[in-house]
Amino acid sequence: MxxxxxxxxxxxxxxxxxxxxxxxxxxxxxxxxxxxxxxxxxxxxxxxxxxxxxxxxxxxxxxxxxxxxxxxxxxxxxxxxxxxxxxxxxxxxxxxxxxxxxxxxxxxxxxxxxxxxxxxxxxxxxxxxxxxxxxxxxxxxxxxxxxxxxxxxxxxxxxxxxxxxxxxxxxxxxxxxxxDNAALERLQIAADQVLSGKQKSDFIEEQLNSLPDSQKKSFQPSINVNRLSELQRTYDSPEVCYQAVSAEFGHDVARRLNKSADDQSQWQEKVKSFRRWRNNLMRSDALSEDQVEAQVSQKKASMFTKTEQRRLQVYLENPALLEEGGS
Known part of the structure; x- marks a missing residue:
C-alpha cells in the first residue's frame, strides 16, 4: 500500500x-x-x-x-x-x-x-x-x-x-x-535516493497538507487515501483502527473501509484456493498439458467473472500481492 x-x-x-x-x-x-x-x-x-x-x-x-x-x-x-x-x-x-x-x-x-x-x-x-x-x-x-x-x-x-x-x-x-514549483518539490522528494519509502510518503504528505486550499483541493482524495493507509498501518486491531478512522473521517468511511478490507480478505482467500487447486493439478502425471490447460480455463470460468479473471491473472503473475494484502 x-x-x-x-x-x-x-x-x-x-x-x-x-x-x-x-x-x-x-x-x-x-x-x-x-x-x-x-x-x-x-x-x-x-x-x-x-x-x-x-x-x-x-x-x-x-x-x-x-x-x-x-x-x-x-x-x-x-x-x-x-x-x-x-x-x-x-x-x-x-x-x-x-x-x-x-x-x-x-x-x-x-x-x-x-x-x-x-x-x-x-x-x-x-x-x-x-x-x-x-x-x-x-x-x-x-x-x-x-x-x-x-x-x-x-x-x-x-x-x-x-x-x-x-x-x-x-x-x-x-x-x-x-x-509548478510545489509539484517540482514533490518530484524532487520522490526521486531522493537517500530517503526511505516511508520518509518520501511522509514528506510528500506534509507538503500537500501545507498547500493553500486552492491547490490542495485537487489532491485531497489522494491525501485522504494516504491518511487512511497510515491509520491501517498504525493500528493492528481492527476495532481500534475502526474507531480511529471513524473519529477522523466519520462512521460511513470507517464502515466502507471495513467492508473493503473484508472484501479484499475474501478475494485473497479465493485466489489462494484457486492457486492451490491449479498447482495440484499441474503436478498430476495423468493429464497432458492441453488437458491441464482446459481444466484450468473451465475452473476459472466457474469461479470468476470475466472482470475477476483479469484481476486474477495479475495476482497469479505477482504472488507478492497476496502476502502484501494488495487490492
Whole structure:
C-alpha cells in the first residue's frame, strides 16, 4: 500500500508540472519568424511593452474626460488570459500573424478607448509570441529527469518575465508558477535516493497538507487515501483502527473501509484456493498439458467473472500481492 501511495504521489508530482504548457497551433508555429518574436510597437512608434493596464486606464480617462463618446476601458485581470486562450482555441489552425490580425479586428469592433485598444492588442500579440517561444522549449522530457524538468520550468518562467510586466505576470502566471514549483518539490522528494519509502510518503504528505486550499483541493482524495493507509498501518486491531478512522473521517468511511478490507480478505482467500487447486493439478502425471490447460480455463470460468479473471491473472503473475494484502 505504501509503495502504491508513493507511486501515486510521484505521478501526480510529474503530471502537474506539464500543466499550463504551450497550446499547440498548426505547423507554421514550428518556424517562428523574427517579427513574431518581438514586442510590437504602438502607432506612435512608442512600445507599449511596459505599459500596465492601470496606466492605460488612467490615460484613457484623461483623454475622454468630457467626451460624449461612450467607449469601453480595458481592465486587466486573471480572466484576460482565459479569454485569450479561448480565442486561440476557437481559431485553431491559424498562423500567429493571422491570429494577431484577427484579434486586432475584434478589438476594434468592441469599441474600446484608443489606448485601451492599443494596449489590449499589444498584450495579445505578446501572448502569441509567448506561445510560439514556449513551444520551442517544449521538447520531450522524462518525468524522472529532475534536472531537465527544473531547467524547463525555469526557462518558462524566465520567458514569462521577459515578455510581460510584473502586473501581467501576476494575473497570467502566478498561480501556475506556485503550482509548478510545489509539484517540482514533490518530484524532487520522490526521486531522493537517500530517503526511505516511508520518509518520501511522509514528506510528500506534509507538503500537500501545507498547500493553500486552492491547490490542495485537487489532491485531497489522494491525501485522504494516504491518511487512511497510515491509520491501517498504525493500528493492528481492527476495532481500534475502526474507531480511529471513524473519529477522523466519520462512521460511513470507517464502515466502507471495513467492508473493503473484508472484501479484499475474501478475494485473497479465493485466489489462494484457486492457486492451490491449479498447482495440484499441474503436478498430476495423468493429464497432458492441453488437458491441464482446459481444466484450468473451465475452473476459472466457474469461479470468476470475466472482470475477476483479469484481476486474477495479475495476482497469479505477482504472488507478492497476496502476502502484501494488495487490492
Amino acid at each position: 505504501l509503495r502504491r501511495g508513493h507511486a501515486l504521489f510521484t505521478a501526480l508530482a510529474a503530471g502537474a508540472i506539464i500543466t499550463g504548457w504551450a497550446l499547440w497551433f498548426d505547423s507554421d508555429l514550428s518556424q517562428p519568424r523574427s517579427d513574431i518574436l518581438k514586442p510590437e510597437a504602438s502607432t506612435s512608434g512608442q512600445s507599449l511593452f511596459s505599459r500596465t493596464a492601470n496606466e492605460v486606464t488612467l490615460a484613457d480617462k484623461k483623454q475622454h474626460k468630457g467626451s460624449s463618446v461612450s467607449a469601453k476601458r480595458f481592465l486587466l485581470n486573471a480572466d484576460t488570459r482565459i479569454r485569450f486562450d479561448r480565442f486561440i482555441f476557437e481559431h485553431e489552425g491559424r498562423a500567429p500573424a493571422s491570429l494577431k490580425e484577427l484579434y486586432a479586428t475584434q478589438v476594434e469592433k468592441q469599441q474600446y478607448e484608443p489606448k485601451s485598444s492599443a494596449y489590449l492588442t499589444d498584450l495579445f500579440n505578446r501572448y502569441i509570441n509567448y506561445k510560439v517561444q514556449l513551444k520551442a522549449l517544449d521538447a520531450p522530457v522524462s518525468s524522472t529527469d529532475i534536472r531537465a524538468m527544473t531547467y524547463r520550468l525555469q526557462s518558462k518562467q524566465d520567458l514569462q518575465h521577459t515578455l510581460f510586466t510584473q502586473q501581467e505576470y501576476r494575473h497570467f502566471f502566478s498561480q501556475d508558477a506556485a503550482y
